[in-house]
Amino acid sequence: xxxxxxxxxxxxxxxxxxxxxEAAFMELVERLTPSMRRVARMFVATDAVADEAVQxxxxxxxxxIDRFEGRSSLRTWIFRILVNIAKNRxxxxxxxxxxxxxxxxxxxxxxxxxxxxxASGHWSSLPFDWRGxxxxxxxxNETLRVIGLAxxxxxxxxxxxxxxxxVLGWSSEEVRNALDLTDTNQRVLLHRARAKVRxxxxxxxxxxxx
Amino acid sequence: MSAEISCKQLLELISGYLDDALPGDVRSxxxxxxxxxxxxxxxxxxxxxxxxxxxxxxxxxxxxxxxxTLLDAFRDWAGS
Numbered sequence: 001x002x003x004x005x006x007x008x009x010x011x012x013x014x015x016x017x018x019x020x021x022e023a024a025f026m027e028l029v030e031r032l033t034p035s036m037r038r039v040a041r042m043f044v045a046t047d048a049v050a051d052e053a054v055q056x057x058x059x060x061x062x063x064x065i066d067r068f069e070g071r072s073s074l075r076t077w078i079f080r081i082l083v084n085i086a087k088n089r090x091x092x093x094x095x096x097x098x099x100x101x102x103x104x105x106x107x108x109x110x111x112x113x114x115x116x117x118x119a120s121g122h123w124s125s126l127p128f129d130w131r132g133x134x135x136x137x138x139x140x141n142e143t144l145r146v147i148g149l150a151x152x153x154x155x156x157x158x159x160x161x162x163x164x165x166x167v168l169g170w171s172s173e174e175v176r177n178a179l180d181l182t183d184t185n186q187r188v189l190l191h192r193a194r195a196k197v198r199x200x201x202x203x204x205x206x207x208x209x210x
Numbered sequence: 211m212s213a214e215i216s217c218k219q220l221l222e223l224i225s226g227y228l229d230d231a232l233p234g235d236v237r238s239x240x241x242x243x244x245x246x247x248x249x250x251x252x253x254x255x256x257x258x259x260x261x262x263x264x265x266x267x268x269x270x271x272x273x274x275x276x277x278x279t280l281l282d283a284f285r286d287w288a289g290s
Binding site: 026029031035055062063111120122123130138143147198 | 231267283
């Protein structure tokens with residue numbers, strides 16, 4: 001599948017970076033560095049090494065910006081640089097983390113507990129109905145806090161995929177390219193993550209509505 | 211795939227459906243199922259709600275030290 005090209009906003013940002021515009025650089029740094037640190041941390045042993053990898057990646061971005069051809073979105077390109085650096089550092093530290101550790105051992109687990117269904121695979125009893133919970137409960141700060149905690153508790157690659165997709169609004173192609181995932185892996189990781197976060201929200205809503 | 215899908219099968223397809231990443235025939239099966247199944251339509255809405263709420267979370271902020279290190283790196287590069 002073709003990766004999305006740099007957007008008009010990307011192209012403007014690229015021009016500003018090439019013109020040595022400090023504000024443009026810092027805007028990008030503020031926006032991307034928190035996720036970059038977490039992504040780097042998946043491949044290296046310590047926060048300190050992850051920070052070094054992030055700094056090296058930003059230097060790589062500055063040094064490469066004149067040659068960037070815009071064949072991917074800017075943030076995808078930046079993450080590719082970062083992931084390469086972090087993986088190399090991880091290998092140098094002899095810290096090769098198996099994909100299953102990052103992705104989670106539960107990727108094949110069903111979305112829903114099997115005992116909710118009869119022999120035909122249809123609901124044997126309908127699931128808990130959120131519509132009975134007052135709207136302000138569902139969308140309140142407490143629910144947001146529950147979602148944040150549920151994401152933080154996910155295996156690292158699931159957490160990062162759902163953050164990039166649903167918290168930051170990246171496209172599936174961008175995430176797949178940025179994290180070097182297959183299309184299927186991206187979707188399975190996202191679905192697992194969403195299922196668990198949805199489940200955490202439901203547990204929370206049940207507890208406040210009884 | 212048979213002409214109908216079960217609730218159990220549908221639940222595995224929700225993210226693919228929301229991403230518009232399902233092949234057309236599978237998408238039609240999902241839509242046909244949703245039209246006749248309150249439980250699954252409800253869960254789909256719950257996924258949508260969860261995704262929308264996730265979009266309201268805010269990212270971590272950089273520490274002043276991290277910001278300064280990157281700013282220094284930029285100034286070195288820009289001045290070179």
